[in-house]
Amino acid sequence: MARVHLWASLRRFAEGQEVVEVDATTVGQMLDALEKAHPSLGPAIKAGLSVAVDGEVIANNRAAPVGPQSEVFLLQRLKGG
Amino acid sequence: MRYHTPTSFADAAAIAAGATGTLRFLAGGTDVLVQMRAGMVQPDDLIDLKHIPGVDQVVQTPDGGWKIGIAVPGIVLGGHEGLVRDWPGVVEGMSLVGSTQVQGRATLAGNLCNGSPAADSVPGLIAAGAMVTVTGPKGSRDIPVEAVPAGPGKTTLAKGEVVSSITLPPRGKNGGDCYLRFIPRTEMDIAVVGCAVSLRLDGDKIVEARVALGAVAPTVILSEAAAQAIIGTTLDDAATAALAKAAEGAAKPISDKRGTKEFRIDVAGVLARRAAQIAYDRAKGPSKGSQA
Amino acid sequence: MARDDVKTGYKLIGTRPNRPDGLDKVTGRARYGADFSLPGMLHAAVVRSPHAHARIVKIDASKALALDGVKAVVTRADLPTGLTGEDLNLQDNTLAGDRALYDGHAVAAVAATSALLAQDAARLIEVTYEVLPHVTDVDAAMAPGAPVIREGVADYSVPEGMHGNVARYMEFGHGDVEAGFAAADIVREHTYKTEATHQGYIEPHACVGQMGEDGRGEMWVCTQGHWYIRRMSAAVLGIDAANLRVTPSEIGGGFGGKTTIFMEPLSLALSRKAGGRPVKLVMSRSEVLRATGPTASASMDVKLGMKKDGTITAGQVYFRMQGGAFPGMSPIGEALPCAFACYDIAALKHEAVEVIANRPKAAAYRAPGSPMAAFAVESLVDEMCRELKLDPIEVRLKNGATNGSKSSYGPVYNVIGLKETLEAAKDHPNYAIPLGPNQGRGVASGFWFNHGGETSVSLAVGEDGTATVMIGTPDIGGSRASIGLMVAETLGIPYEDVRVNVVETGALGVNEPTHGSRATFASGKAAVEAARQAIAEMCRRAAADWGIDAEAVEWKDGAAHPAGPNAGKHPPMTIGEIGSKMGSTGGPISGHHEVTAEGVGASFGTHVVDVEVDPETGRTTVLRYLVVQDAGTAIHPAYVEGQYQGGAAQGIGWALNEEYVYGADGRLQNPVFLDYRIPVASDLPMIDTVIIEVPNPGHPYGVRGVGETGITPPLPAVASAIAGATGARIRSLPCSPPKVLAAIKAAKG
């Protein structure tokens, strides 16, 4: 199970959990599983998220792989000027 | 809008006197065109004065002063040897108006008649004791420069009247002047405070002085108190301190986007002190003073 | 042309050839937004609200329409209804609905046979307003009793009980912050403020739009991203994106401000109403400053714990930012992760709110959020360094992030160059120059994530062995030259044989704008992949000609070579030979690559500035300035230096004199370059640069984006230098002379 770390202000949408464990092999599956487990996270996920999987930033790629032992951090979708 | 190109001031005055709507005179145009562009002014009549013979000339008067045409741009004043020698403070005031490009067009008369309390060329003219010739439907009259501005954007000129020349008095011996302004950048800003000092020495002692402050009141201030603070002195530390205090006392500024009231008062004193020193050094001559 | 240094073995990368668009740009031939015209074209003008907040009671255009030559007027009633989310925000900003939300908000637009006539007509459109209470300051907007500007603006993230103007909320961190503060020798806490600034690109927004009754349209526009213009304009007008073809002009600067729409759909709406005649719409400078997207203003609390040896034990920030009257526009989501990105600190807490205020809809501005965050955090680090008499570079080296550090916002840094920039700054001669009276030195580091994004690039081999590259990221600062160098390097052909064109929306898949420092990274990466595809095809063509396996052909120096034991002896076949006969060997040869580019390398920089402050007027003169930044690999070093210098100049402007000044009436007081004071040539010294090259493993040539980090350190570095010169710390930008003089006087007591 990949361990998905929620930033502090997201935790209230996941019953206060800091880390949610999900079964997923891709970023897309991971996000879908998160939303299924905690529907209140839906708006945040729909607003656009980037993730860091084992330290590497995945800005916007649902197909990026997630391993069974992966540490995943959710990030705000980033862009720039 | 009607665009007029009279070839005499009498014609210009006649057109102006007969105008019924919004009227503007055009010399360098660096204020009028900005106002038109911003939609602040939509003239019905625009009178271009540059077709009048002589308006682009600087000529020496019989008594050794200088008569400056109303369409002489800053870049010509800045390159005029006689003016730069006699009235460097007047020239540097004009040279600070806008960019090199603006210098190619902007004029003393326009800067004066725009009526801005922050106009960079006006304190120097007032400190110099310059006179303005005003032509109207009834003829011409001469008035001191300080009699023209009446407050932000306003002048004392009557309907149909137009400034037809500006005359600087003869510089005479042992005189010096200077204009300094404070702006946040090095160029391109409107003065937050401006100060011009013109003085004359007898030996090391100041015997005449005029101190003009810009951007610290609705019109440029000619401060008698500031002048008296240095007349009779050799501009020692006590005199410059008294001058600064007098200038601070004379300043009656407001707070706005360009500076606070407190800041303007402080800087009026600083600039008066610095400008007086440069004017003093100039009056002493290049061999003795440090030219700034 | 020789490479600046030879360590990489590249032939072209690292050289400084002339940019392909240089000739057009020095002769006046380059066509920018307002330079395009079409037969029968009309000119448009926009009516804007003079009020910060007002109900629009009535719009009467009858007098305008009665003028000869006035062809169309559009108001919100002409736009479709039913939009939601950001599409609705874009529409609301394009033309106000029932309320004008800021000074300058567009209310109506008119098209006429000349620009002067359109302006006359705009003045004749009578709008009746009912003025409503307004608020423009970020702290005032959160104060009890502040008028709630838009009911229900808060999104999912905002907890119960916050002020009605709070639109978004964010919190994250790690470690035990309280324990960290308890372990510190000193704990300091201050509030810092930055005012809104504008990107200040010299080219005002401009476009020509044409749309017929069938809803098909075309647009020529200056933009950082024409696919964004297409999607947003189509949404606002309720048409399909495919019916709109958008061609980018040359662009006269953007810095983030041209990544979105402000008035572009109006040209299409007016055109459709005027029987399909093309409509040109060009903003004035005042319109740009009042009604395009400046950056956010910010109020920021920072708390840091430090040991006497300089170890930072814990950090905490609470940022409040307003991004105008529309939600989602302040960069809190970027500012927070940037706040401590340069550091490896055991315990951190980040918290931020976005607040709505009666100001224009903010847009991105170069490293959005990072300069403000750096001003707050780097200023406090500097204050504590001075208090503990520690060298600011040593303290940053001690606490700085390095390869493998877990970043303050979650991911682990792979290969980064922060410490290299700090070491180079420490060793630079500027850092050892003795300071005179009233002079001070400031140091700060800065960070930007960098960005990959949606990218589509094509490449075609010419019959003469040249290559044409089609990219979708408008070239603002020389990216065509950089991409041309990378493609030429990959193909092994002269730089002059590669032509890079920025093409319209019909020619490629969707491209994100030139933003996030991504053009040279992402379009460059895709262009290299496209070139490799073309190389593979050229190797196949050569192999077929030679009658050997394609695997037995290798590409080097612009030609196919037989390679390996069974390839046989064949003279190399050049790209020119392959190109000249490609029609008879299988047809055109091209390459194409599209990707949402990943693998960006984070960007770090360190700046050192020396200033002198006039103690009697508070005016600051920048004496010397040093930018040290990691470029990964500098493809075209001159344009890398240009990005460093330009970023520094903008940051210096932000630090010293640039600010949005609002009056009590909520109107912008300084919507002209006379009073919105960007640095002029005589304000600045030469800007020294050191390019650090720690190659990014995520790019074939090691590129890191270089555009954005450079604006970040100047804000705190300049303020810290002023503190060094005067003993007075300015915690509220800009460090304008009145503020500095007041602080000097206060410090003297």
Added chain:
Amino acid sequence: MSKIHVTTTVNGDPVEFLADPRETLLDALRNQLDLTGTKEGCGTGDCGACSVTVDGTLVCSCLMLAAEANGKRVETIEGMAKEELHPLQRKFIEHAALQCGYCTPGILVAAKALLERNPDPTDTEVRYWLAGNLCRCTGYDKIIRAVQDAAAEMRQDHRGAA
């Protein structure tokens, strides 16, 4: 509102057109004469993008009416290169003294006017002369270097020719 017949010389070519009395020289150059190399950045004389020379004097064409150009000699960026590029143009490309390039025509016209008056300016003189030409991209560093390099080359050529 009757129009004004304007006869003038632009880059050596005789031109005539009908100007609205309110029309600026900038707008006439761009819209009537299709000389779009001269740019508008502010319309208020604060940015210099519209720099041209009129009878040899450097001005902002946004601060001059088209009607005022009657009988004058106007030079724009389009007239700067003769058979080959002016040294300033060439040096701007070589030194990467432009990024977006929008301010470039105005800066080139202004710099040319400077070097005609002062062939050997100091850096400070170049900076103050160009203070009315805003550039937001470069931080001015490479612009100053390009102007100085062009000036040096022009002095060299001048000596060579003398």
